[in-house]
Amino acid sequence: MTRLTCAQRTVVSMQQRLLSTARTQFPLNEPMLLVYNDKFNEMLGAHADLKLALQDNIPFAHEAGVYFAKGDFIYVSSNQFDLPTGREKVVVISRLTRDLYGEWTRQQVPQEVRMPSGGVAYNDGVLDGVLFCSQGDLETPAALVHLESDYPFRVRTLLNNYHGRRFNSLKDVAMHSDGSIWFTDPVYGYDQGIRPPPELPNQVYRFDPHTGDVRVMADGFGRPSGICFSPYEKVCYISDTDFIHGNGNIDFTRASTIYAYDIVQRRKSKFLANRRVFAMADVGVPDGLKCDADGNVYAGCGDGLSVWSTGGVLLGKAIVPGGLANFCFGKKGELFLLNGKKLWVLKVSDTVKDATMSREATEVEEPSDRE
DSSP, rough: OOOOOOOOOOOOHHHHOOSSSSOOOOOOOSSSEEESSHHHHHOOTOOOEEEEEEOOOOBBSSEEEEEEEETTTTEEEEEEEETTTTEEEEEEEEEEEETTTTTTEEEEEEOSSSEEEOOOEEEESEEEEEEEEEEEOOOSOOOEEEEEHHHTEEEEEEEETTTEEEEOOOOOEEEESSOOEEEEOHHHHHTTTHHHOOOSOOOOEHHHHHHEEEEEEEEEEEEEEEEOOOTTEEEEEEEOOTOOTTSSSSSSTTTOEEEEEEEEEETTTTEEEEEEEEESSSSSOOOOOBTTTOOOOEETTTTEEEEETTTOOOEEEEOOOOOSSEEEETTTTTEEEEEBEEEEEEEEEEEEEEEHHHHHHHHOOOOOOOO
16 A cells, blocks of 8 residues: 655755754654745746655665656666575666556566666667666676566676776766666675676766777776766766775775766767766765756755756755655656665656656757756
């Protein structure tokens, strides 16, 4: 049975933001919508709401978050958990489906993806389904693995190495409109004891499945994690979650930061240039990243969902007890928040939609993020 929990909206005053005697200004044990900028009020709309839609006894809602409007379902991957047998930890993939009455159900998908993490919808004309980042294990290499979105849920591996050197443990992935696949590869799997010692640095890659070209696009990270593109793909956002390592070790002096890069063309190839700090999460780490059609940047953080303007100004937060690893956009004015054993639905203004909707609908020039 679905339980509903509504969230109150609170405007954060300048005094509250600038002067504080406590590290945490607001209670994190109840859902809440925090407004730091008037623009966030506009984005929320008059009838914003945050509701608990589904819960289970395993942490089914952790990563991926891939929504299919046709069928009204979401693919998610779980956090690691122990089987009742007490053997090794596992990660499962679930399909969450909403019926005509707005009720959600979870179906565990039979599959052979080893330790799946982030995912993205993938259709190259032949394959149609979800492309998962498989972290691999001590025997199976980390890889980009495609899973059919419907029965019989066949699996196909697209890439599992960089010119012979094994990837670390793929974390998150984004699709570019040119058909290329961009993904992050931190050493979290080695931290957690599920992967062998690293053979590559903590890096970000671009893979062209049509030519087979694999290139390193960015390095210099502690733990690269989330990745997304601005609406018209002139900017790439990548988060560094070095603040927390896979063994649970936390260091407040390490990065909990989103970096922005310009995507430039040189010699008929794409490069990432002009790395700059875009924003820093004040609670936990900015894990999964997404942009909306206006270019605002969203991140799953230790206290919930945080939203920044194109200029890196914190607009607001949706506080979710326990925080988020990832999330995804649904229909216009809707976001699905992955909260471990719970799925939340955030209802906002109908003007808010996923950046990919605008990318597919129009070729209007994107404003510069420097304006």
